[in-house]
Amino acid sequence: MFKVLRRLASLKITLVGMVLLITGSVLIYGNPADVPMWVVVIPLSFLAINLVAAIITNKRINHQPGLLVFHVCLLGLVIVAGFGRLTHLDAHAEIPIGTEFSADRLLEVRSGVWHSGDLDRVAFIQGPFTVQYAAGLQRGLTHSHVMVKNSTGQWIEKVIGDDRVLVIEDYRFYTTHNKGFSTFLSWTPDGGQPVTGVVNMPSYPLFDYKQDNHWTPPGTQLDIKFWLQINAGLTQDQAWTLDARNSSAVLVVTNNDVRRELRVGDRIPLPGGELQFDKLTMWMGYRIFYDPTIQWMFFIAVAGVLGLGFHFWQKINLQPWMEDEPEEPLSEILPEPIRPSITQQPITQPKKDQTMPISTSSQDLAATSKGRS
């Protein structure tokens, strides 16, 4: 068994594994969604087995504490990253101002098979937001106001955006470049009660030229087409701030051969009911990320580097920087307790009638040290 482990621990296998990992990384580069994760998972597993074997059998790792910590942390990182992939969740959501986040708003959800977060307990209400642009439509800071419940159940306001993330129940909400206008509409069926709905238009100002969408009011066969003509004060050659409160729009409604332009508050009769343009506002596109392992990964990585630093510190201290000296044998780079130290052994003059200790001179000790290596 030990023999097999020793074989598996070979540093030549490490080199093969590393070359495989390079190949995998080159393959996955740029399009992790299209390339199966196996191209890096297989080399990583291969290296992990090799590393476990080396940690168990190779004295050069397991007798040098710094190096041991570093390699164990490398292994830890691979395991924790793997666990993270199994429990993670990645998704998007488009939340209009004035509405509350709910789990059924998630789009493009990708999650690990063991994902078990408490998304239903996440509650926040989207407030107004602004996005600053420099001249030439260069996006600057985003300030998104959200109302979040604190520990006593009260709603408090937070401002998030860019690298200020909203974290609730370990779910991390990031504002994105993806945001646009929302139209709140109500549909009153002939003789029925009004129902309200929101239609989100494409991302703005990215798709400034194609702000269209369509809607089928509940209980009808209609396919109403919308085109939003926006006046948000956009200027190409000057700095500008995108803000729903400074924007207005005309909603062009088309159904068969009917075409009408609606302003906020206007209504239009259509076959089977009446449509009203209630409100113009905006939606913010969030990226939602959940991975319970990220803090662990950070701490393990830092511990690994500390181990590596310690190893180098010891190694560097054992030999001068510039003077010519033969390469030290392995016994010399091993840590103190294993290396017989000349200075630690007091050389005492043997009293008369006493037997001589086995090593009394530094030459003798050096010889012992050689013997050990």
Place this chain on the structure above:
Amino acid sequence: MSPGSAMVAEIPWLWAGLSAYMIATLVSMWGVSPRYAGMPIIQHKTHEYIVLGCLALGVLLLATAIGARWVRIGHGPWISLFELLMSQLCSLGLIFTLLYWRLPGFRPSAVIVLPIMWVLGSWVLTLEPTASHFPATYYNIWKWSHVGLGKLFLALLLAGVGLAGVMILRTTRLGQSWFRSMPSDQVVDRLAWRFMMLALVFDSLMLIAGAVWAQDAWGRYWAWDSLETSAFLTWLFLAIGLHVRLTYKVPHWVSGVIIIGIFCMAFATYFGAPYISPAAHKGMV
């Protein structure tokens, strides 16, 4: 710079800094040349103080250039290739100057390191100093540690390349005479790999700081974009280099070739990857 480009505030300082590096390069070449070995100034190693002075002056002038640009456009040298090169010229110069000062036996390797600085110097002079846009996600404070650690990493690799060049050139007669005053190949090799080990520590820290920044800024710590892939490959190349040296007894010149290979990968990561793909960090802003 194209003839029509504006003479903006940082340009005179940039030229002055590069000129100081140029003088340092020429004096260090003069210092190793066997033809002038008998001159007292070379024998007493006085020329090394001229090199040291020019390097320190160059660093100061380049720092002033960066400062002048910072005042002009309102943000630090983080975004465009022009800014990145200028900033690297300053930080690589600073760390190399410190090593040059503290490790006298290592000084002749300046004749290899300084011409590499000149590659960067000539490159920056071909670029337009147009003001760059400062993206929102660059306000993050992790940027400072990420970039700072990256600078230390590259500078240590560069110092290693100087010594790698010494080991390779010493396989020729000319190289042996140029680097006659340096310690044996064995010591040079050990010092070079010391730089590589330290480079690995700073590279690992740079990757950690970068991952934290990426998580804060884009909601993912790793996404295999071109810059991340290339940075990971550089780290892996370093790991391979260290393990090859532990597994096989490689001749010193091969050891030098390995170090140069790692440096080339790092060079491509710093100055190639961010500019070849729209999906790199640049595109993520």
